[in-house]
Amino acid sequence: MNDKLKAYFRTDHLPHIWCPGCGNGIVTAAIVRAIDDLGWSKDDTVFVSGIGCSSRAPGYLDFNTLHTTHGRALVFATGVKVARPDLNVIVITGDGDASAIGGNHLIHAARRNIDITTICFNNNIYGMTGGQYSPLSPTDSFASTAPYGNADRTFDLCRLVEAAGASYVARGTTYHVTPLTNMIRRGLEKKGFSFVEAMTACPVYFGRRNKLPTGVDLLNWQRDNAVPVSRAAKMEPEELAGKIVIGTFLDVEMPEYTETYERLLKEHAADRSGE
């Protein structure tokens, strides 16, 4: 880590708890690089996370940091943002955290288009609890609770968030770090709800059970299966099976929640003497 980026970490709380080969450090570094590019102040930025391996990232970052309950990061973040719209609010969440227990909050944060950037660390598995399948585990993949293969259909979280009303939606991988960093930066800059799904490696639980036992195997898996969104548009659904579509799915300007609320108050709650 170079000195410039070091300034964003709580170096006295490193080393981190993540396993060798885990991709979480790569995503965290990409977030920090994006913040550095934008020159955001540490004092004015709040990180909020849920529960899981990935949700431990804010503890290592020298910002205002809030490690909440499983699946609920977005609701705490919403409270922070509504009370202090001037602060930058970033949510870090795992694939299980965001899509299973926290799925409803994800829908509604996107629907409100509240100015929060959510980075979902997608390792296709519940890492923290030891490798159970998540809604983002591929069908047929193996997990501790899917010893005969996962019968669930896998979930495209980007499509969900797009349909729910977000302003920015993208997917990147830890193999393609520079585009991932750019996506995160774009998400941070965007006024409105932004969602970046970062494909990341859990060699210990996802990899080992699925014949990709090391971090490098999983990076190569990302490289070999990634399809840019422009190319994917020309491919048949059968060709896309098992592929990871990467790139920007949505980048639009839409009214943001806290601004809309302020506007309505100006228009309709003129009498502020109620105090």
Next chain:
Amino acid sequence: MGETTRRLMQGNEAIVEAALVAGCRFFAGYPITPSTEIAELLAARLPQAGGRFIQMEDEIASMGAAIGASLTGTKSMTATSGPGFSLKQENLGFASLTEVPVVVVNVQRMGPSTGMPTAPSQGDIMQARWGTHGDHPVVAMAPASVGETYEATIKAFNISEALRVPVVILLDEVIGHMREGVEIPRAEDIQLLERKGPSTGPADHLPYADDGTGVPEMAPFGTGYRYHVTGLFHDETGFPDMSNATADTLMRRIMGKMERHRDVYEWTETTDTEDAEVLLVTYGSPAQAARSAIRRARREGMKVGEFRVVTVWPFPEERLRQLAGGVREIIVPEMNLGQLRLEVERVVAGRARVSGINRTDGDIFKPDEIYAGIREVYGGER
């Protein structure tokens, strides 16, 4: 400013007006009978006071949003009823452990489950104490009238700020919807307590250090104090530490601060106890019927007194123990099948006989029923 005023209002309205006076500037909620008026009124009133309102997607979300807002230094509240109170429990425990001030209103209705949505109950007394998992500090108050609800709401914010603890206001449907005249105190007569800010600069700030009071200093997010808040056990720096020694220190501090600062939250009322042979232990709306029953019994020469608990949790153990020594019989009227009676029995520990008068049909007590209960314990002795 100036004079006290008298206003006719509902219990739910008293919550709203008092919360605004107490400095509440954020509310997150989800509609549920019989608490909905609180959200409806605050949606209009909060912005007028410079505050912000949001209707969340459920009660879990409302609880979390209120905690998030509080971390920015904004006094925050949420309100709900039975089923919603159940949903709030996990995040309520988060507030207990991370010591984030927040006020939670629960206008109790008949449960379990959807139960009888518009019927009053006091069935959540034990849930208010033990609803979330683990030992945890929490305060719960059960005012007995609309006027007292106003007072209790201001006090709830004060307690929450002073001790960094979640405070639950337990109304019941009767008080939530009852209209009564409320004496609004003059602004200068209202004492407000605020959370204690940091006494050092950011570099030296230890967000969970005990400064000798058991209540750590609290810096708002976004003011240069960059610290970590986690629901994992943590040391005084706020960072996770899973050592047994840290866990023990943390748990004993957050429980100990409650024991130590009883003066901040303890609130009981005693009436006619000097010569009492029979003592009614009351809380919430049944206290009103109990009061008339006691007056009637007194007129007929029965020596009956009342010990009313407004702050139910932590329970006023010492005070009840003293009173219990002087009476032979204690009666606990409750709109449940005897929840607080369990606590009364534990504290009284055989000093007096304890019985209950209980309703669990969704209807309220009539003074006659409580009077009959008093008569019964007097039996033929008189």
